[in-house]
Amino acid sequence: MSVVALRPGYTGEIKDRVENFHGKQLLFVSWEDHLMYCSPMCIPVPPDLPFGALTAEIIPGLYVAHPDTAKIEWPRVVWLRSSQIFTPDPAKSLTDNGLGHKALLRFRTPGLNGLNGSGS
């Protein structure tokens, strides 16, 4: 039973289908141990965006006010798709890196643990 409804066979409209985003898809980005930025962020991105554009421009732009941002050494970053560790190919697109619509991209920066190491 996927819903308790008056009419049998009731289905709901999925409000956030990828077709509704005018050629873009949603990507959620979460930097662990940097909770001064209170929650993961949500950005619209083209599905053919090369992964390298995230590290070159987009992610530093999201976390611009954090003093750790300038210190990130990208080759040392640990990446997770949801909870699964993976190694992205910077030249390939988000789609080819397995990041579809509403994917959650998490990253850890070993040695950088927020304001005075507090996780903030």
Add this chain to the structure above:
Amino acid sequence: MNTPLAGKRPKTLSLKENYALLTRGLGWDTTYEPMDKVFPQDKFEGIKIHDWNKWEDPFRLTMDAYWKYQGEKERKLYAIVDAFQQNNGQFNVSDARYINTLKLFLTGVSPLEYGAHRGFAMAGRNFRGAGAGIAAQMQAIDELRHAQTQAHTISHYNKFFNGLHDYTHMFDRVWYLSVPKSYFEDAMTAGPFEFVTAISFSFEYVLTNLLFMPFMSGAAFNGDMATVTFGFSAQSDESRHMTLGLEGVKFILEQDPDNIPIVQRWLDKWFWRGYRLLTLVAMMMDYMLPKRVMSWGEAWEMYFEQNGGALFNDLSRYGIRLPKYHEVAAKEKDRLSHEAWATFYNYTHAAGFHTWLPEASEMKWLAEKYPMTFDKLYRPRFEFWREQQQKGRRFYNKTLPMLCQVCQVPTFFTEPDDPAKICHRESDYRDNKFHFCSDGCKDIFDHEPEKYVQSWLPVNQIYQGNCFRPGADPTVPGFDPLLEVLHYYGFHVGEDGGEFQDSPDCKNWERWTGKPGAAA
């Protein structure tokens, strides 16, 4: 009308007879149409009722008595509101930051009173038992009265402070107001039994002390007599509502053993949804009241862990246990308010009220109340933000947050066993991914995904281009989508939101009262 005969006392009914005639006596079994067609909504949830006459209304209130009591309350309430207005009572509150508590309540909670009016009117129509139907209908009228008294309070405060000018427009649009809105709409779109279990029992009986108590005693502590007045006037109805909740749930449980697992699932769900809604109260208690009543952590221990624990002990004889994930709420009590306030500090430029950093004395209070978490996890970010603010670089987060598919709160909550790691949960359904802030919200989705795939998530709607005013043209050079969204919300940009220290409210307060905007 009966004209008494000369020399004879008119015959009067006993209270019991009067009650019976004016409630049960108003119902009948239909014959032209089958009862199932007249009451089509009281079976699909799976609840089995064998004898509606077992419904006990402990108040035995009839309509004639109801009008009399409520009329008296209204006269008293408006006399006090008039006096408050004539004496410029709004300037007697502790300091101008306090007004933001009120803005949060009046824009976030007052529309729920109106929602409750609608919900109970529907429940009253849909119960086939006349006793239950009339109790729900009276509550529907109570809720309309509460919405109205609060609208009059909004009207008064709106003359002096920003952010209250169009609360009904905002309620249907603004990102954080979608949290209370979706909570209530979830209940209203369920069947009548789930609705009363959700609102009358889980919310009004189990959690209400954590909503009204902090707001109303907070108002009294901070000199806001207008709010205390509507609060007390509403509270006098709440005791009746709470009883309806408790008696309603006991009635359902006693009618058929098959009802027990259904009710337990609702209690699990509505405990969690109500608790997530109370996040706003937690931050209000710990950060927004210039004079604090008690900490959120203390309130949770007293009102849920102790009182709620005793209640569920009593219900164990029906086979009901404590709601699922109550232990997660206990683990979160030392962090909830700090995580929430930090989130509003991040996004206050897109809110209809102001935020600020706690003063040194307030940080000391927070450290005392939260010795396990405050200095270690939250003080560093507040101190960094203060440094930035002093350099003229007040921190704002310019990117929209990820939202939970069920509670619609930004996913800032942390893992039950690790307060430094964001809690992520997700489900795949019909080739789409859905994200949640907690196991509690994920369970709710997984049980009824067809309901929650329809969530109107404000952030996702903005990115779909659905949150601009009619005629806005995103192709015009220099178009600023986020600024356009604030106009769509009906905000007065630069006045309603942002840092308190920089706000017209703060400056006006100092000009009008000669007192500092923040008195701490």
